[in-house]
Amino acid sequence: MPVDSATEIRDILEYETIAVVGCSSSPGKAAHDVPAYLQKQGYDIHPVNPFADEILGRVAADSLSAVDAAIDIVCIFRPSEEVATIVDEVLERDDVDVVWMQLGIRDDDAAARAEREGRQVVQDRCMKVAHREFGG
Template sequence: MDADELITAALESETIAVIGCSSTPGKDAHDVPSYLDSNGYGVIPVNPYADEILGRTAYDSLTDVPHEVDLVDVFRPSEEVSGIVDSVLERDDVGVLWLQLGISDDEAAARAREAGIDVVQDRCLKIEHSRRQ
């Protein structure tokens, strides 16, 4: 599957856990999840420093999320991606790992792909969604 097909398939996800989701309007890590929420996605904020974001319970880590997760959207530095992949691999429900603009880790992405998880790196979920509307 080429990159465009991969992105189109990823956008069919319903539930998105946002690692690094921010409670601060104006930050991409807040505005992108807010956009996704307003476009019908089930957004699950993951941020150990917040109790609630976008009117939803914020979880300390991906492993604490009790809901099914289709896609994990990452707003954390590239050096944290390997640990995030470890958390993704602990779950059996994640189909897509999405690393936002400026975030990439080829080794961690390869580990996720080897486990059958689709990976998009260095792309904005909001931009790609709005491009296809």
């Protein structure tokens, strides 16, 4: 079952490194403003966007597999139809503990697959709001 308890959310928010798939270079978009907020809170943000060179002062990776750093959380800002493919990339990595699908994004089948492989999953929840509520 996807994570929903305050205790589990608080524990997830203790992680430090977040790859943001679909991170935007456009201020005013949630896919930019949420990672910017998280970065200001001290999280190590790794933007993933094949159409950008740099976001939030960091080199943007073309794909999740191109992120060289160890990742704790993969935060997804892509349509629900793309989640299964992103989870495929997550499962190719040994370092990802959590798949976090932002508000309005969910894929129950992909979530179940990630959970079977030992990853925690959060669906349809804004990480910024959760941080303000449970971790800020």
